[in-house]
Amino acid sequence: MSRSRSASLGPALHPSLDPPWGSMHASGAKGGRIGLVLDLASAAVIAAVIAVVLLTFRDYGITWDETWHLVYGDYILEWFLTLGADTSALCYRIDFLYGGTFDLLGAIVRRVSPLSGFDTIHLFGALVGVLGLLGAWRLARRLGGPFAGFMAVTLLATTPVYYGHMFNNPKDLPFAVGYVWAIDALCEVVLHLPRVPRRVWIRFAILAGLAMGVRIAGILLLCYLGAIVAVLAWQRLRATGSLAAGLRTVQRLGRPAALAMMGAWVVMLMPWPWALLDPLRRPFMALGRMSRFTIHKRSMPFAGEEMLTTDPRWDYLLHYFGLKLPVLVLVLVLVAVGLAGAAWLRRSRVPVPHQRARAGGVLVLAIAIPPLYAIVLRSVLYDGLRHFLFLVPVLAVVASLGAVSLPRVLARRWPAAPRAVMVTLVMLALGASTMIVRQVRAMHELHPHQYVYFNEIIGGLPGAYGNYDTDYYGNSYKEGFAALAEQLWRTDPQRFLDTRYLVTGCIPDFIAREYVHGNFAWAKNASEGAQFYLGYTRADCHLRYERRPELLRVERMGTMLLTIRDLRGDPVAEDEDEGGEDDTDEDEPKTRRPRPRRLGNARRQAGPARETKRSEEADEP
Amino acid sequence: MTKPDHARVLDAAAAELRSAYTLIADPDCDPVTAMPHLRRAWQTVAWLSREQLPPDDAGEDLSSWLSAEHLPLIPDKERQRVHRTLVAVCRHPRDPEPWGETEPPPTIPSTPALVSHLRTLGRLVEALRLQQLGRPPKAQLAMRWGLRTAAWVGGVTAFILLALRPWQAEDVGSWRGAYYPTEKFEGRPDVRRDVDVDFDWEKDPPTDSIPSDRFGARWDTCLVIDEEVDAAFQVVSDDGARIILDGKIIVDNWEKHRPTAKGKRIPLSAGVHHLRIEYFEFKYDASIHVTASFDEDEPPSPIPSRILEFPGMEFPDDANPCEGKR
Numbered sequence: 001m002s003r004s005r006s007a008s009l010g011p012a013l014h015p016s017l018d019p020p021w022g023s024m025h026a027s028g029a030k031g032g033r034i035g036l037v038l039d040l041a042s043a044a045v046i047a048a049v050i051a052v053v054l055l056t057f058r059d060y061g062i063t064w065d066e067t068w069h070l071v072y073g074d075y076i077l078e079w080f081l082t083l084g085a086d087t088s089a090l091c092y093r094i095d096f097l098y099g100g101t102f103d104l105l106g107a108i109v110r111r112v113s114p115l116s117g118f119d120t121i122h123l124f125g126a127l128v129g130v131l132g133l134l135g136a137w138r139l140a141r142r143l144g145g146p147f148a149g150f151m152a153v154t155l156l157a158t159t160p161v162y163y164g165h166m167f168n169n170p171k172d173l174p175f176a177v178g179y180v181w182a183i184d185a186l187c188e189v190v191l192h193l194p195r196v197p198r199r200v201w202i203r204f205a206i207l208a209g210l211a212m213g214v215r216i217a218g219i220l221l222l223c224y225l226g227a228i229v230a231v232l233a234w235q236r237l238r239a240t241g242s243l244a245a246g247l248r249t250v251q252r253l254g255r256p257a258a259l260a261m262m263g264a265w266v267v268m269l270m271p272w273p274w275a276l277l278d279p280l281r282r283p284f285m286a287l288g289r290m291s292r293f294t295i296h297k298r299s300m301p302f303a304g305e306e307m308l309t310t311d312p313r314w315d316y317l318l319h320y321f322g323l324k325l326p327v328l329v330l331v332l333v334l335v336a337v338g339l340a341g342a343a344w345l346r347r348s349r350v351p352v353p354h355q356r357a358r359a360g361g362v363l364v365l366a367i368a369i370p371p372l373y374a375i376v377l378r379s380v381l382y383d384g385l386r387h388f389l390f391l392v393p394v395l396a397v398v399a400s401l402g403a404v405s406l407p408r409v410l411a412r413r414w415p416a417a418p419r420a421v422m423v424t425l426v427m428l429a430l431g432a433s434t435m436i437v438r439q440v441r442a443m444h445e446l447h448p449h450q451y452v453y454f455n456e457i458i459g460g461l462p463g464a465y466g467n468y469d470t471d472y473y474g475n476s477y478k479e480g481f482a483a484l485a486e487q488l489w490r491t492d493p494q495r496f497l498d499t500r501y502l503v504t505g506c507i508p509d510f511i512a513r514e515y516v517h518g519n520f521a522w523a524k525n526a527s528e529g530a531q532f533y534l535g536y537t538r539a540d541c542h543l544r545y546e547r548r549p550e551l552l553r554v555e556r557m558g559t560m561l562l563t564i565r566d567l568r569g570d571p572v573a574e575d576e577d578e579g580g581e582d583d584t585d586e587d588e589p590k591t592r593r594p595r596p597r598r599l600g601n602a603r604r605q606a607g608p609a610r611e612t613k614r615s616e617e618a619d620e621p
Numbered sequence: 622m623t624k625p626d627h628a629r630v631l632d633a634a635a636a637e638l639r640s641a642y643t644l645i646a647d648p649d650c651d652p653v654t655a656m657p658h659l660r661r662a663w664q665t666v667a668w669l670s671r672e673q674l675p676p677d678d679a680g681e682d683l684s685s686w687l688s689a690e691h692l693p694l695i696p697d698k699e700r701q702r703v704h705r706t707l708v709a710v711c712r713h714p715r716d717p718e719p720w721g722e723t724e725p726p727p728t729i730p731s732t733p734a735l736v737s738h739l740r741t742l743g744r745l746v747e748a749l750r751l752q753q754l755g756r757p758p759k760a761q762l763a764m765r766w767g768l769r770t771a772a773w774v775g776g777v778t779a780f781i782l783l784a785l786r787p788w789q790a791e792d793v794g795s796w797r798g799a800y801y802p803t804e805k806f807e808g809r810p811d812v813r814r815d816v817d818v819d820f821d822w823e824k825d826p827p828t829d830s831i832p833s834d835r836f837g838a839r840w841d842t843c844l845v846i847d848e849e850v851d852a853a854f855q856v857v858s859d860d861g862a863r864i865i866l867d868g869k870i871i872v873d874n875w876e877k878h879r880p881t882a883k884g885k886r887i888p889l890s891a892g893v894h895h896l897r898i899e900y901f902e903f904k905y906d907a908s909i910h911v912t913a914s915f916d917e918d919e920p921p922s923p924i925p926s927r928i929l930e931f932p933g934m935e936f937p938d939d940a941n942p943c944e945g946k947r
Contacts, residue, residue: 114788195646489920497884
């Protein structure tokens with residue numbers, strides 16, 4: 001079934017606008033073949049990502065939130081298996097405020113998997129991430145055709161912050177995947193207006209429910225739907241001047257939309273025991289609690305200064321999106337926004353916009369509302385753009401639409417100079433390809449810590465060091481423990497065989513115990529006789545025991561992610577001991593030092609002492 | 622008048638059908654506004670089928686619109702109904718004056734009937750498209766069918782594997798573990814298969830019928846070495862443990878102690894070796910971790926199961942169960 005249309009008849013009709021009996025495009029076989037080639041290329045990109053995932057998923061470490069969510073998933077499963085008798089899932093830390101879509105599925109997968117628990121969840125999470133690539137492809141293809149689909153999947157697969165989180169982020173990444181699929185479903189709804197088939201409503205309900213079942217913030221999707229109905233009614237009212245016509249639109253669209261919202265609510269509740277027991281009130285209680293998440297109060301580096309997580313600058317997200325997304329994605333997003341703005345200005349006199357303009361409006365809502373909400377409500381922000389990871393796939397789709405629109409606009413703008421346009425386009429394509437290749441190289445260089453990527457605007461990871469959060473999730477510890485064992489083995493194998501080493505670090509006990517095997521054992525504090533200390537850069541952990549010699553470093557692009565210090569020699573006194581766990585979890589370090597800042601290559605002391613707060617609930621929203 | 626090419630006519634048909642559908646589907650629009658589009662859609666179909674435009678009215682039957690070759694594309698029982706709708710469409714004025722008619726407007730079929738009519742017309746256009754432009758490329762069809770087949774085969778395979786879960790069967794593990802109620806290996810042991818010798822019982826017993834203190838355990842496996850290698854074996858235990866290779870003690874840490882590591886590097890010839898681990902627990906916490914390295918650059922890690930072979934459940938204590946393997 002071909003999707004294109006001859007150029008003489010104006011812009012291509014979009015598949016989603018096809019009436020229910022299927023595509024009608026005459027479409028020449030030529031256009032169909034190009035589309036097929038592009039679809040095959042997209043499939044090849046996804047296949048390549050799956051292959052890399054299968055080869056590398058064991059390389060990734062355990063991040064701070066993983067263990068909690070693994071346990072929570074088990075509790076949810078037990079709640080269902082015991083028909084509610086096991087109530088652990090109802091009061092487990094603050095995890096009960098999260099829906100269980102991903103956690104429950106993860107628990108089921110772990111029960112049937114031949115791999116270990118963490119290997120299983122890393123592979124499962126990565127495959128869910130691949131579903132996100134597929135979602136971005138689908139959305140971009142729906143709105144811009146096969147080339148947009150190909151660009152979206154390529155851009156997203158080469159966005160390190162997304163790829164790096166695929167393996168060990170049990171909430172932000174699954175939510176990002178659910179969000180892009182739900183936005184796709186919402187666009188499908190919009191493209192089917194004025195009469196939306198039932199299957200499209202059902203699809204939206206399921207996908208929105210799944211997204212909300214990972215994070216309650218997905219409730220925004222229902223708000224978008226409500227906003228669309230309201231806008232359509234307003235447009236009808238303006239076009240006809242009749243209030244009755246506007247109300248008819250609300251009545252006509254409002255009923256199926258309300259049913260879809262209810263369906264999404266039910267899907268969200270299904271894997272969420274705590275909310276199931278009070279389905280109308282508790283999701284809103286969770287939303288309220290998450291919106292005022294202040295228990296994680298601490299300072300963090302931001303633009304070379306220290307900043308409190310509870311009092312972020314208004315441009316926090318702007319910085320992180322501007323510095324952590326690949327430059328190519330940023331440029332293409334700007335192109336897309338510019339072209340869409342120009343088109344909107346041209347069509348501003350048309351009372352009822354074209355369906356595609358409405359779909360564009362959905363994308364604008366999807367991208368603009370969450371950051372605006374965070375800025376206006378001064379939400380707690382930390383860990384780079386981790387909490388806003390769900391915008392990344394949609395931004396990749398917008399970038400792909402920019403890539404598709406640019407050639408069309410150039411060709412339309414300079415019809416008399418097709419050769420010049422062609423040369424320009426070839427140059428741009430070469431430039432884009434080069435940038436994508438550079439991205440892949442950077443991701444290879446950073447492996448398996450892709451999420452610490454920073455783009456060329458700030459000088460890459462070295463430029464961001466000290467100025468922004470880099471390894472905020474503790475992925476580098478796995479490599480650190482392995483490197484320590486290898487180093488000790490290489491230095492003196494016989495001593496290695498006859499020695500049991502005690503290790504401590506700035507890492508929660510329950511994660512450290514996953515890394516210490518055989519002749520390595522975990523000590524909560526260095527004063528308990530630990531011989532080695534591992535500390536990453538968050539919370540100044542790398543500055544502890546500075547007087548002790550540095551044995552090893554985990555580095556990428558010449559930038560330290562984690563240091564390993566040798567505590568052998570003089571025993572560590574209790575007053576030198578600064579605590580053995582990271583501040584993200586229950587045991588807060590007892591003292592803090594001023595944080596060194598590094599702007600460019602200059603290293604200097606600055607910044608206020610960090611404000612800390614002990615937290616019983618260490619989970620992060 | 623120059624004849625348009627088929628692709629252009631097909632595109633026009635698609636556009637007219639889409640316009641008709643949009644107007645019929647929108648409850649705020651009067652379906653009558655879709656009539657001109659429906660009529661034009663039928664005209665394009667007629668041109669594609671008979672290479673000439675149809676008469677001004679609907680004609681006697683559908684043969685005025687479709688050639689004998691294409692008429693069978695509409696099932697016999699539907700033809701009359703389709704033609705009735707077509708008559709209604711053709712009776713509608715081409716350019717109606719918006720402020721009303723002097724005569725009562727022609728009857729318009731119901732919305733469901735119009736949607737059904739559109740479906741028929743859509744199938745017709747699709748069939749004509751395939752006829753005029755050929756089927757989609759073979760590669761596209763092959764990919765579509767390949768994907769469907771792969772999805773079904775993959776789904777069924779995954780379902781069967783998940784239902785059976787052969788990797789979670791109780792009889793897996795390359796080690797035969799024998800757990801004795803005394804640290805001197807006396808009494809009747811609990812025998813089972815273990816995946817690895819990597820236990821941290823703390824103060825718990827290893828099995829239901831074995832005490833948590835003063836017990837012994839013995840693990841046997843066959844180590845398959847393809848080529849001569851310098852190997853390193855290590856045991857970290859609380860309390861005593863020893864590693865016995867082909868009947869010779871290579872690592873001896875057979876005394877009461879807190880968790881302690883002991884290991885040795887030895888050359889290992891190619892072939893099958895009987896590897897035995899013996900362990901006793903005296904009091905308090907109990908743990909044992911056995912690791913090995915078969916590459917001098919790699920520190921010891923749990924022995925991979927691919928180089929181990931299960932020796933069997935029943936054999937005398939002093940026998941070599943690996944004799945004759947491979």
